[in-house]
Amino acid sequence: xxxxxxxxxxxxxxxxxxxxxxxxxxxxxxxxxxxxxxxxxxxxxxxxxxxxxxxxxxxxxxxxxxxxxxxxxxxxxxxxxxxxxxxxxxxxxxxxxxxxxxxxxxxxxxxxxxxxxxxxxxxxxxxxxxxxxxxxxxxxxxxxxxxxxxxxxxxxxxxxxxxxxxxxxxxxxxxxxxxxxxxxxxxxxxxxxxxxxxxxxxxxxxxxxxxxxxxxxxxxxxxxxxxxxxxxxxxxxxxxxxxxxxxxxxxxxxxxxxxxxxxxxxxxxxxxxxxxxxxxxxxxxxxxxxxxxxxxxxxxxxxxxxxxxxxxxxxxxxxxxxxxxxxxxxxxxxxxxxxxxxxxxxxxxxxxxxxxxxxxxxxxxxxxxxxxxxxxxxxxxxxxxxxxxxxxxxxxxxxxxxxxxxxxxxxxxxxxxxxxxxxxxxxxxxxxxxxxxxxxxxxxxxxxxxxxxxxxxxxxxxxxxxxxxxxxxxxxxxxxxxxxxxxxxxxxxxxxxxxx
Amino acid sequence: xxxxxxxxxxxxxxxxxxxxxxxxxxxxxxxxxxxxxxxxxxxxxxxxxxxxxxxxxxxxxxxxxxxxxxxxxxxxxxxxxxxxxxxxxxxxxxxxxxxxxxxxxxxxxxxxxxxxxxxxxxxxxxxxxxxxxxxxxxxxxxxxxxxxxxxxxxxxxxxxxxxxxxxxxxxxxxxxxxxxxxxxxxxxxxxxxxxxxxxxxxxxxxxxxxxxxxxxxxxxxxxxxxxxxxxxxxxxxxxxxxxxxxxxxxxxxxxxxxxxxxxxxxxxxxxxxxxxxxxxxxxxxxxxxxxxxxxxxxxxxxxxxxxxxxxxxxxxxxxxxxxxxxxxxxxxxxxxxxxxxxxxxxxxxxxxxxxxxxxxxxxxxxxxxxxxxxxxx
Numbered sequence: 001x002x003x004x005x006x007x008x009x010x011x012x013x014x015x016x017x018x019x020x021x022x023x024x025x026x027x028x029x030x031x032x033x034x035x036x037x038x039x040x041x042x043x044x045x046x047x048x049x050x051x052x053x054x055x056x057x058x059x060x061x062x063x064x065x066x067x068x069x070x071x072x073x074x075x076x077x078x079x080x081x082x083x084x085x086x087x088x089x090x091x092x093x094x095x096x097x098x099x100x101x102x103x104x105x106x107x108x109x110x111x112x113x114x115x116x117x118x119x120x121x122x123x124x125x126x127x128x129x130x131x132x133x134x135x136x137x138x139x140x141x142x143x144x145x146x147x148x149x150x151x152x153x154x155x156x157x158x159x160x161x162x163x164x165x166x167x168x169x170x171x172x173x174x175x176x177x178x179x180x181x182x183x184x185x186x187x188x189x190x191x192x193x194x195x196x197x198x199x200x201x202x203x204x205x206x207x208x209x210x211x212x213x214x215x216x217x218x219x220x221x222x223x224x225x226x227x228x229x230x231x232x233x234x235x236x237x238x239x240x241x242x243x244x245x246x247x248x249x250x251x252x253x254x255x256x257x258x259x260x261x262x263x264x265x266x267x268x269x270x271x272x273x274x275x276x277x278x279x280x281x282x283x284x285x286x287x288x289x290x291x292x293x294x295x296x297x298x299x300x301x302x303x304x305x306x307x308x309x310x311x312x313x314x315x316x317x318x319x320x321x322x323x324x325x326x327x328x329x330x331x332x333x334x335x336x337x338x339x340x341x342x343x344x345x346x347x348x349x350x351x352x353x354x355x356x357x358x359x360x361x362x363x364x365x366x367x368x369x370x371x372x373x374x375x376x377x378x379x380x381x382x383x384x385x386x387x388x389x390x391x392x393x394x395x396x397x398x399x400x401x402x403x404x405x406x407x408x409x410x411x412x413x414x415x416x417x418x419x420x421x422x423x424x425x426x427x428x429x430x431x432x433x434x435x436x437x438x439x440x441x442x443x444x445x446x447x448x449x450x451x452x453x454x455x456x457x458x459x460x461x462x463x464x465x466x467x468x469x470x471x472x473x474x475x476x477x478x479x480x481x482x483x484x485x486x487x488x489x490x491x492x493x494x495x496x497x498x499x500x
Numbered sequence: 501x502x503x504x505x506x507x508x509x510x511x512x513x514x515x516x517x518x519x520x521x522x523x524x525x526x527x528x529x530x531x532x533x534x535x536x537x538x539x540x541x542x543x544x545x546x547x548x549x550x551x552x553x554x555x556x557x558x559x560x561x562x563x564x565x566x567x568x569x570x571x572x573x574x575x576x577x578x579x580x581x582x583x584x585x586x587x588x589x590x591x592x593x594x595x596x597x598x599x600x601x602x603x604x605x606x607x608x609x610x611x612x613x614x615x616x617x618x619x620x621x622x623x624x625x626x627x628x629x630x631x632x633x634x635x636x637x638x639x640x641x642x643x644x645x646x647x648x649x650x651x652x653x654x655x656x657x658x659x660x661x662x663x664x665x666x667x668x669x670x671x672x673x674x675x676x677x678x679x680x681x682x683x684x685x686x687x688x689x690x691x692x693x694x695x696x697x698x699x700x701x702x703x704x705x706x707x708x709x710x711x712x713x714x715x716x717x718x719x720x721x722x723x724x725x726x727x728x729x730x731x732x733x734x735x736x737x738x739x740x741x742x743x744x745x746x747x748x749x750x751x752x753x754x755x756x757x758x759x760x761x762x763x764x765x766x767x768x769x770x771x772x773x774x775x776x777x778x779x780x781x782x783x784x785x786x787x788x789x790x791x792x793x794x795x796x797x798x799x800x801x802x803x804x805x806x807x808x809x810x811x812x813x814x815x816x817x818x819x820x821x822x823x824x825x826x827x828x829x830x831x832x833x834x835x836x837x838x839x840x841x842x843x844x845x846x847x848x849x850x851x852x853x854x855x856x857x858x859x860x861x862x863x864x865x866x867x868x869x870x871x872x873x874x875x876x877x
Binding site: 176177178186214215216217220221222243244245247249253254256259260262263266267270271272276277278279280281282283284356403404405408 | 623
């Protein structure tokens with residue numbers, strides 16, 4: 001095969017089929033439908049297979065990206081899946097929700113002249129195929145007798161649990177809600193990440209022998225100290241996340257109709273409030289909804305509101321689209337669906353209708369000044385630019401803080417903002433207790449949480465004295481040389497016959 | 501429905517024919533009745549319903565046949581109606597075997613108030629006075645915060661006292677029987693009550709009578725002088741009087757109609773207790789917001805510490821949604837992780853009450869929808 005060059009590869013990035021915006025705002029079906037086989041093959045041709053690829057170190061879990069793409073191009077899809085599962089547990093999820101433009105795709109050299117290789121879409125395609133074909137990459141695991149507890153079944157906890165289970169530990173995940181998945185369950189809406197995909201990926205965890213216990217509020221039901229001293233856990237991983245929502249503190253925030261994006265999303269995604277009264281949890285969303293903030297959570301809240309029956313949905317953000325922390329793709333999708341963006345706008349006051357419900361909101365226009373500490377230009381209010389507009393629901397998506405429960409119930413060391421303090425190996429102040437994900441880093445992304453979960457797992461293995469090696473045990477065979485009556489045990493195609 | 505009627509006609513019409521073995525079949529010389537189940541019900545009933553007539557004689561079998569066939573038909577019809585109800589109201593409410601939390605005992609205090617003792621060994625170990633749990637009745641249920649009314653560490657159970665006021669609690673009243681299971685019980689949530697007081701007045705009104713009990717007991721066990729004040733509407737609704745008497749140095753009962761104790765609200769009892777004992781250092785009140793507000797106003801001039809337990813609308817109970825935020829002083833607190841107990845003299849009760857009414861419209865909508873389907877059964 002001739003060496004691929006930037007000129008010889010397909011020049012156009014293969015587009016991904018999506019649901020028509022007019023149709024999708026009325027349903028919770030997935031928006032992007034995913035590649036077909038021909039799309040995936042075409043896109044896989046665009047990878048230059050760099051000898052020292054930049055994309056691999058740019059991936060928080062270091063997936064061998066050129067490796068799996070070459071397998072797709074060679075139509076060895078199972079091989080591609082094997083490469084993915086060496087590094088990630090959740091290809092179908094990461095392919096959907098990773099901010100690839102800032103990670104692998106951001107450093108892809110194809111992107112210097114053309115659009116970068118659609119790594120995320122290819123990853124998702126392989127992940128979806130694995131679910132559809134029910135591929136099972138469960139390795140043979142030799143138990144080592146260590147007992148590991150994982151608090152929180154979100155991405156960090158899942159990643160850590162998978163690595164520890166593969167190393168041979170007896171892993172139990174504790175989840176406070178009644179369904180596992182953490183933010184993947186309650187936060188990310190169905191149209192971005194279908195629950196079926198999440199369930200399939202969780203199934204992979206249970207195949208590794210991980211036990212998932214829901215309805216367990218670790219910290220209150222038992223403390224971290226108790227887990228180690230009384231319940232016999234050799235190591236504990238904390239991945240409780242940063243779910244504590246923040247409010248702005250403007251007048252009128254305690255009115256009915258002001259809620260956090262977390263509350264809106266939890267009601268819809270976890271509790272089925274969009275199907276009220278079939279499900280008992282109400283939503284109580286108005287017709288004119290304003291979402292404050294412009295991160296990925298804000299985009300989810302905006303688009304969920306639209307699907308839940310709101311007629312006008314506004315996005316209020318004090319900076320411009322360029323500074324918005326949301327993924328480009330999410331903003332595009334939101335725009336297509338008819339969300340009205342009010343950039344450079346800051347809420348000042350929320351007014352009531354006399355019965356403690358939201359009636360209107362007063363905002364102020366902003367302009368951008370000098371860059372601040374985060375490198376983004378600081379918004380400055382324009383005097384006399386106040387305006388009022390009618391609204392009946394206000395949703396805050398302006399960030400979250402650390403979940404306080406573990407800190408309240410244990411002697412673990414926290415930093416000044418309430419996040420768990422760890423060293424560079426994600427070890428906390430208590431021996432044998434590690435932490436990762438948003439509870440350490442502050443609100444971040446799914447893949448970063450998974451990355452820290454895996455790093456914490458690797459330190460945990462070092463702490464327990466488990467050597468991380470490439471050696472894979474083979475399942476023990478019965479009989480000599482793995483054969484029974486001369487039949488290979490792997491051979492399953494013989495027919496049993498009754499004699500006589 | 502139509503086929504069954506037609507078939508039924510044929511049975512009677514053709515009963516005198518010699519070859520008539522409709523619904524009958526022979527197994528080891530014995531006659532059996534067999535009625536096929538409609539395809540849609542086969543998941544629950546199996547492919548057919550069959551029963552032995554315990555006779556080898558065809559004539560006897562024919563005579564006995566009709567009753568059994570009728571019984572089977574009724575059963576099929578009932579199952580069909582039951583399934584229709586379930587699909588309109590809530591499908592697949594039944595829990596998979598081996599999951600959920602079993603209800604051990606149930607006691608009815610009145611036509612609206614009832615007690616459930618739920619088996620949850622770990623929870624019973626960890627529970628402390630003042631904490632609450634979140635209960636989900638079934639897979640389509642909402643997350644209901646309930647204060648732990650008692651716990652038995654040995655038996656591994658926790659006690660919940662529930663007042664059937666909304667759709668979910670009414671449904672609980674109807675469905676929760678000993679042996680049945682709750683989909684989810686999670687907790688214990690919130691900070692336990694702070695003990696360390698010498699003389700305390702514990703006030704419970706309405707829904708708060710049961711939750712005040714474990715606190716009251718804990719105060720007594722920590723060596724404090726405990727004055728209990730509990731309020732009921734009338735004499736017939738009084739419960740747990742013996743339990744309260746056992747742990748109270750003084751017990752004041754208030755009833756709305758004066759049938760027992762002081763006539764009037766619990767605030768009268770609180771006032772009486774505070775006037776009698778000048779050295780009371782804390783008042784703890786649990787109950788409806790209006791009652792807690794009244795208690796806070798009553799105690800304010802006495803200059804004692806006032807503790808109230810918040811019961812706002814909660815979704816997750818783990819500090820994630822912010823639905824339970826309450827205003828305490830100039831701060832916004834989350835009742836689930838910062839509470840549920842706060843300084844009663846600082847809580848903004850008007851805000852709390854307004855926020856509790858947030859879903860009033862949806863609540864009545866849910867009630868109506870529920871009454872149409874399940875309420876009839």
